[in-house]
Amino acid sequence: MVDKITPFLMFEGQAEAALDFYVGLIPGAAVKRLEHYGPGEPGQKGKVRIAFFTLAGQEFICIDSPARHQFSFTPSISLFVDCADEAEIERLFAALSEGGQVRMPLDNYGFSLRFGWVDDRFGVSWQLNFPAS
Template identity: 55%
Template sequence: MEKVTPFLMFQDGNAEEAVNFYTSIIEDSQITSIVRYGANEAGPEGTVMQATFTLKGQEFMCIDSYVKHPFSFTPSFSIFITCNTEEELSNLYENLLEGGQALMPLDDYGFSKKFGWVNDRFGVSWQINLP
C-alpha cells in the first residue's frame, strides 16, 4: 500500500469553490492540482474531474460528480482539526459555519477546553478542537 487519501465527492459542481475556500481559511494549505472536464467530455465543461489539495500537510482528493447519487456527505465522516489557540478555533468555526449548520456549538464538553462540530455550506463535516 502506498498511501491513504481522504476523497470528497461534490455533486453540485462546487468542488473548486470548496477547495479554494478550505485552502484560504486553513494555514499552510494549497491546491496541488486541478484537472477540469473539457468540451465533449463526460462531465460538464469546466467542472473538476479531479483535484488534489493539502490542508496543513494532509493530502485530499476531490471531484465534481456528474452522476447524481442518492447519497451525499454525512457527519459520520468528518475532518478533525486540532487548533493551537482559541482565536484560531473560533475563526475556523465561524468561517466553516457560514452558510452551514452547527452540530455542536463551540463549548467545553469536558473532553477538551473548547470543541465545535459543523457541517459547512458544501455539506462537509468538521470537528474543531482546542485540547
C-alpha cells in the same frame, strides 16, 4: 501493502468553490493539481475533473461527479482539526458554520477546552478541537 490513504471528497458542481474556500481558510494549504472537464468529457465543461490539495500537510482529492447521486456527505466521517489556540478555533468555527449547520456549538464538553462540530455549506463535516494540554 497499502502505500497511502487519501480522503476523497465528491461534490456535484461545487468542488472548486469548496477547494478555494478550504485552501483560503487553512494557513499553508495548497492546490497541488487542478483539472477541469473539457468538451466531450463525461462531466460538465469547466467543472472539476480532479483536484489534489493539502490542508495542514494532509493530502485530499476532490471531484465534481458527472453522475447525480442519492447521497451526499454524512457526519459519520468528519475532518478532525486540532487548533493551536482559541483565536484559531473561533475563526475556523465562524467560517465553516457560515451557511452550514452547527452540530455542537463551541463549548467545553469536558474532553477539551473548546470543541465544536459543524457541517460546512458544502456538506462536509468538521470537528474543531482546542485540546487541553
